[in-house]
Amino acid sequence: MSTTTLETAGGVKVVKPTVASHIRDYIGRIRGGDLGALPAVLGLVILVLIFGSARSDTFFSAGNFANLFNQAAGVTMIAMGLIFVLLLGEIDLSAGFAAGVCGAVMAILLTEKGYSEPVALAAALGSGVVIGLLLGFLVSKVGIPSFVVTLAAFLAFQGVLLNILGEGKNISIPDGFIKSLNKDSLSVTWSWVLAIAAVVIFALVQFMRYRGRAKRNLVNEPIGIILLRVGGLAALILISTAILTQERAINPVIASLKGVPIAAPVIGGFLVLWTFVLSRTSYGRHVYAVGGNAEASRRAGIPVDRIRISVFVIGSFMAAVGGVMLVSRAGSVDPNTGGSSTLLYAVGAAVIGGTSLFGGKGKIIHAVIGGAVIAVIDNGMFLMDFSSGTRYMFTGVILLIAAGVDALARRRAAATGNR
């Protein structure tokens, strides 16, 4: 294996990256225990192939593909927030019922109190922020372990939900923007406009970064890797859009149904927002730093307590967003909204996607990939007529495998000095 070196900033010699060395590095990282999202992506492909071959007519239909977005949206949103919490090595067990409480606040304001949609939406998201501040304060300033704080909150929020809804009551939300969020689809024109805009912007950002670094004579990724990445994303988005803009109504004459589900750009928007925050701002850098080594961060002058509070705020805020998506999909809220498997699916999505339970390692995209895995399992096994009991058991096993992969990868990393 010959390597050429080149000089970068200030004359430091570094290995010149090529497409081959890039691939070699990637394999090296995986062997060193840094698996990232790879197991989840492979798992997703395998699951899709299995369900697709078993139920090719239903699973591979455009209608089912669209349905997957709506099914995954709520859990994925909650998982995005959980990733911030997990990055610090903390946990939020209350995120599911926090979603339920925030959704109920919104539904009650919309119906019984007669407020407008923007007010109800703002109140739901605001409730999330308040919940997060409370949890973060208890963990960071009082010093109660997050496991205990959020376990208590899990119970308490379940009670809050029961009380504000009244035992067993079910509140339906009126038609409108909120209800269409996780139910309806964009028009075909808008679907294509957004898809093409996303691809073009992604390509531009990648290209501009490449040029900026080249101008400063810094080491760049080989252009082949960048083209591969842009091409891959373009293919994924454009093919998905092509499928989703097919007619999928059973009887198109009565009501036509086509276009990208609104949930998709909502997921995509939050994915871009939080990825930007984590990887391009000093706040995000500090979140990783505190998760990696809190004492080192403190010595570097990072306000560790404030960072700790902030991740709970983001966690509960995203739980509120998840709550809105859950309520929107069901068209109503009841005492079980955000309950049963919601939280475990969200934690599962983050961990299956590749975020570490030990802190310091994770990306927002993991919520999307892991959320997709969970939605596919749920959806595919339902189509294959498995009982919900079997589905739970299977999902539990998958989560255990993902957590096991995480733990083993960590040991492997420690063994290869790759911590």
Added chain:
Amino acid sequence: MAATPLLELRGIDKSFGPVQVLHDVGLSVYPGEVTALVGDNGAGKSTLVKCISGIYTIDAGTVTFDGKQVAIHSPRDASELGIEVVYQDLALCDNLDIVQNMFLGREKKSGIVLDEPTMEQMAGETLASLSVRTVKSLRQLVASLSGGQRQTVAIAKAVLWNSRVVVLDEPTAALGVAQTAQVLELVRRLADNGLGVVLISHNMNDVFAVSDRIAALYLGRMAAQVKASDVTHAQVVELITGGRSGNLGLPPEKPTDFVDITPGVQK
């Protein structure tokens, strides 16, 4: 002889609850010189360093920097003065890369966005100025670096900020022969560039190899601060283990009455 000390501590006391760890400690750090801080395990070296860097607040005593009395309450205060510390327990984040670690807590930004190219450029230039010429990539995670490379990153992080005093707490403790030599060379180069360097070490060979002055702590008291050329290995070892050596060091009886006889400070 170097002119005036860049950093001067006088009468530093520090207790943890009922346990007094530092008693009336004085220390002078001169620009362009390496001052070795020696002492047995538990003598209070790391505690003194953490007092200088604002991790601990001192109970009594004064800190003078560049002729002015200063109060250091936090790591931020210390770094604003130009005091940087490389800690015994390395303060690096394993999950971040070289550049990210070097700029931790002081990231360069353009608007709200991190200015990665500028940081990478500055990191590279700093490493090059320390004659670090080969790393695989500036974007390598520090977890994958060798002990010596990690130490180098920690030192580079400390000199990145036009710092004037750099304190290194046992920088060679975990290193092999070759890497120790490299780090010591680096330490010497910092002083030659005009910085005031404090080097904590248990290894007498290292101490005599690079330092201009030696300050010996004994049970939380400053036994002596002397020029390295004025003492022998054996004398320093006696200062470390017994607090005195011949006419140097703490008086035999009643160490609490000890005033300030540290020759390096007085002359």
